[in-house]
Amino acid sequence: MTHRAALDSLGLDTGKRARLHRILYRHGLCNGTALFLPYDQGLEHGPRDFFANPAASDPRYILDLAVEGAFNGVVLQIGLAEKYYADYADEVPLVLKLNGKTDIPYDGDALSPVHASVADAVRLGADAVGYTMYVGTPAQEADFAAYRTIREDARRYGMPLVVWAYPRGSAIEAKGGKETFYAVDYAARTASELGADVVKVNFPHPEKHSGVKHPYDEEFGSQQAIDAVVRSANRTLLLVSGGEKAGDEAMLEKARESMDAGATGLIWGRNVWQRSRTESLRFVERIQEILTKYPSASHTPGTRG
Amino acid sequence: MTHRAALDSLGLDTGKRARLHRILYRHGLCNGTALFLPYDQGLEHGPRDFFANPAASDPRYILDLAVEGAFNGVVLQIGLAEKYYADYADEVPLVLKLNGKTDIPYDGDALSPVHASVADAVRLGADAVGYTMYVGTPAQEADFAAYRTIREDARRYGMPLVVWAYPRGSAIEAKGGKETFYAVDYAARTASELGADVVKVNFPHPEKHSGVKHPYDEEFGSQQAIDAVVRSANRTLLLVSGGEKAGDEAMLEKARESMDAGATGLIWGRNVWQRSRTESLRFVERIQEILTKYPSASHTPGTRG
């Protein structure tokens, strides 16, 4: 049994708790852990991500994979959700991503524009919404302002809010880049301070510390780093993202360290679907073998009956 | 019979489906293909486009042509729609273009300002609205924000939303320009991810690949390219635009390749009306000869009766 906080101790309103319970205890391993399949790369990077496995260009392929692989949720932008999710409704929870951007223009003052609403998510039967916050961006004011509206709407509708807390922009580059322990730790904390229910972060790289603020310029191991990041997120559930496709063993090791630290789960896209369907499912199985070792109860012992 | 998806399989709400059905099965060839006549060049380029055929400066000339040529729709800005469409109402569907701009100021951070509303389109009896999205523009935030409002209004009114998905701006120029396979493919996907019902793209030029992202820097044929673009658009109907007047045979060849790829149709302006009326109609006939070979049913077999 993990040291993750029970769902009933996070200060969640009823609707958020119901939907998170559905995601964590009615889908996937039903043990309080989560494995999400993000599919917003078509917008974020363009169709070039699909050349490795052209079948993955078709949203039906991805939704089939999510159902068969027993994912806890699939992440879609509004267009694909409206056109494809109906045929998979309730078979796998939908996380509607509310903002996004192409990677074409200059990213130094990154901002992810909102193009859908929490109300859209309600209408489509989603169980959570996603918002990308570019922590440290020079466009911080616009980012926080857009986020605030989403946070308020999410509360009104009882919709769990998953924050992609991504260090980004010229100032982050000048302070060691987006992957440092410094940047990831700060990003997790920012999401927590601003009221995210779930935060998605990249796995921190404590060995990259040129330009970071003290004391992040000292030596830390990766377990120490992810432990601290989970602590910074405190009562905000934490998901670790996969990023670009990397070696399987390294990825699985990160998964183990993340879960040891108290993460709730993983959100891996390209590492999953940039290979054949059979291989994808086999890899998912290996991930789930790990997650299965980190169950958590949805209620604090003694709080019911 | 083409491999285009039937109208009933695109996740469309009732009003959008009714209007798209009217456009595709009550006008033009009534076979599920479409040929549109865009007439926004007076704003986008100025009256200089009319010197080749001064009669085309008069909106009545264009509307007559649209009716006589059996087009599936004519595209007008609000001013001309209010002043001229009444006399042609219901004879040819109206696509009201909701944004537009002059080509005078610097285009590096292109944005097409909204100057009319979906409600205007409803009031004028239009069967669709058009929105130009400059994919990759540094003004992406403002573009997505304006688009979002249009998308939401279009849903509320059941009005099909045609997105002119045009790669544009300094960042696109730095990555090979607006005509590359990379740019067109990304644009089509972006429109689809963001919820367009129909997307209008330029025909891709895979041979222009200096500066594009991998794997678009490899060799692709034009059929391969347009196939991929249609796939990227998935359940978003795709129209191929004509651009500047070019040689007829080359244009018709592009039309064939587009329809082979699964496009729904064409949207050609200057190539049609920058010649005499008789020649225009003769050219339209040749286009329709092609379109007639790509019929599609409006319903998936077995879904009714």
Next chain:
Amino acid sequence: MTHRAALDSLGLDTGKRARLHRILYRHGLCNGTALFLPYDQGLEHGPRDFFANPAASDPRYILDLAVEGAFNGVVLQIGLAEKYYADYADEVPLVLKLNGKTDIPYDGDALSPVHASVADAVRLGADAVGYTMYVGTPAQEADFAAYRTIREDARRYGMPLVVWAYPRGSAIEAKGGKETFYAVDYAARTASELGADVVKVNFPHPEKHSGVKHPYDEEFGSQQAIDAVVRSANRTLLLVSGGEKAGDEAMLEKARESMDAGATGLIWGRNVWQRSRTESLRFVERIQEILTKYPSASHTPGTRG
């Protein structure tokens, strides 16, 4: 009889038609032509314009002149309209100018800020509103956005919308300046495409063509140019402005050419009131001698009774 379109063929809603009819057939020569007296120079240029004839600094002087000279309308900003128009109400129609600016700051990205509303115009008994659109300005987005609100309000209130279509800004300067045939023609068309009821343009200078786009770099006579501009405006009534005070004969020749081309009338300020009252009235008489030769009916023959 001119070839101007009758008021009933312009696609106007009832209120707009009533007010334009009042301006064109109840005031001035009552023959469908119009002569307007603009008095916004105190804001646009400052009081320096009044030193040539200090009496003109007093709005009462101008309003007296408008009534005695039988103008079809006087153009005022909100402040002067509120303070002075009551004593002249219904004696001369009021065109309330809704935006304006000082000429002090840098004009390269010109924008004319809105400072009054169509509702203000209704309250003050105005018969039209005026909006300055700086065609080609780098601030095009803000301009179109402000314009859109005015256009929508004008429709709601049945208030005719007169657009000052002025090419302006750094990009226009780089393409030959604000007086070229290219710029004026594009400006007239832009106003028409965006839904102006009346457009005010400067008389085009086809001989200034360094930097303009093709084919405006060819040779055109002034009559050819103004003919084309009126054609570009199509069903938008066209007024030709006077600009800085110039020689009377040259001005009157321009008036004749404009009316020959199908313009509805003239809007001349400084050329009228930057001289003594007696001289002003004498000059107005000469203008009206011209206008009297270009009557037009308010109804298309056979449409009534």
Next chain:
Amino acid sequence: MTHRAALDSLGLDTGKRARLHRILYRHGLCNGTALFLPYDQGLEHGPRDFFANPAASDPRYILDLAVEGAFNGVVLQIGLAEKYYADYADEVPLVLKLNGKTDIPYDGDALSPVHASVADAVRLGADAVGYTMYVGTPAQEADFAAYRTIREDARRYGMPLVVWAYPRGSAIEAKGGKETFYAVDYAARTASELGADVVKVNFPHPEKHSGVKHPYDEEFGSQQAIDAVVRSANRTLLLVSGGEKAGDEAMLEKARESMDAGATGLIWGRNVWQRSRTESLRFVERIQEILTKYPSASHTPGTRG
């Protein structure tokens, strides 16, 4: 008797007229002239203005002075009005200043941000509101937009609107600076054109004319200049501000010239309270000796009874 227009001839709505009547005929000399005490320097310049007379740092000191000196009004920002005016309510009229700024950041594109509303003024029992317009600032659009809202609210609530018409910003600096006859004259006219009820200007300096527009580069005396400025303001009541503390005799001479020109009164702060209380009151007496010579009736003869 002065040649100032009577209050009933200014086109004022009832509430504005009632409040201006209270200020001009129920307070001060009750003769249609006005002497205002502005106290916004703590925000505009910071507490450094109070070192010359530390007692003036306390708002109570200023309010006592306003009552004892029989001022026609005291000008406060929202914070001090809320905290101090209650104890002096109705003893001296309150002009609530609705915008203001610190003088710390760069002033080249000056804008005075609104931080209170006309509704705040109504709630606090104010008899007028004040708005600083930086005439000629590159931030003209934002300035006019903010002003417009205030103007509309002032009309809705019948609250007189006093415009601080201050030439400011880099473009004014390039054209001779903020004190030239050119700049002050333009500022007065701008306020009038945009609908101010009262305008506050600096006394013009016609001798500073390097960089100004023609014909302001010619020779004018100070009486000529202030005469012209009052004429430019026309039916907008004009107040002359004091600016930095200067010699008493020079100040009083300016007061005389202003009143001769037709100004309604003066608005002097630092010249009054940057000296001891006794001296302040003695100086006020000297000002009032001047004002007493310029009475005006509130009604045009023959309009009542």
Next chain:
Amino acid sequence: MTHRAALDSLGLDTGKRARLHRILYRHGLCNGTALFLPYDQGLEHGPRDFFANPAASDPRYILDLAVEGAFNGVVLQIGLAEKYYADYADEVPLVLKLNGKTDIPYDGDALSPVHASVADAVRLGADAVGYTMYVGTPAQEADFAAYRTIREDARRYGMPLVVWAYPRGSAIEAKGGKETFYAVDYAARTASELGADVVKVNFPHPEKHSGVKHPYDEEFGSQQAIDAVVRSANRTLLLVSGGEKAGDEAMLEKARESMDAGATGLIWGRNVWQRSRTESLRFVERIQEILTKYPSASHTPGTRG
């Protein structure tokens, strides 16, 4: 007994007075002084502030400390307040901080974006809200605009408004920096002029006066400086912040000088919790020994019964 004004003489509406009374007379020493524990450093500086005492990373640790140390209030951002305050509700008053930012991007045109509302504070049972105003920032317009909304909402809900009046940005740096007597004095006055109920300032450093405006370039002692700052704040209650951890004796000396000057209290975070819990509580005791010497009555003598 101190010379601080009684709560009933500050012009406060009922709700604000009730809540400030609760903070000042129902918590802490219950003698009209205040000691606040700010805990927004996780957002403002990131988790690096917690490495000195990792336990402080956990909000529960801080809330326990606030209760045990008998603080008058704890300051939290919305995320931590929603997730942790319920278990401590009414045991220590909550000041909900409504804006905040990371310290990653360039700070030259500092602005602290609003991400929560006064309504959030009401919902969470807070007794005050906090707003950071960056006095002198080039982003002054946006700052004042955001502040204005908060001020109006605070009035509507009767919620005391605590303004973090922080000189910040490139212009302040050019005028001696954020710690000068000049900057702190101006900041206190600005908060007061704009309607803050409570203002939080840094202790002024009169010895740093290179670049400041006259007369701040003269010699002042620290007591003189804090006296003036409290005078500039006038009826706005003043709290002195602690800033970075410094020597205890120096801090306590500042506390004494502040209270002597008429400050209401202190708001110290890192100086308190960047040490062990035992040491923290011992240090708090020493602070309270000082505060206990500066009681003030909540009512002006004779105003009740």
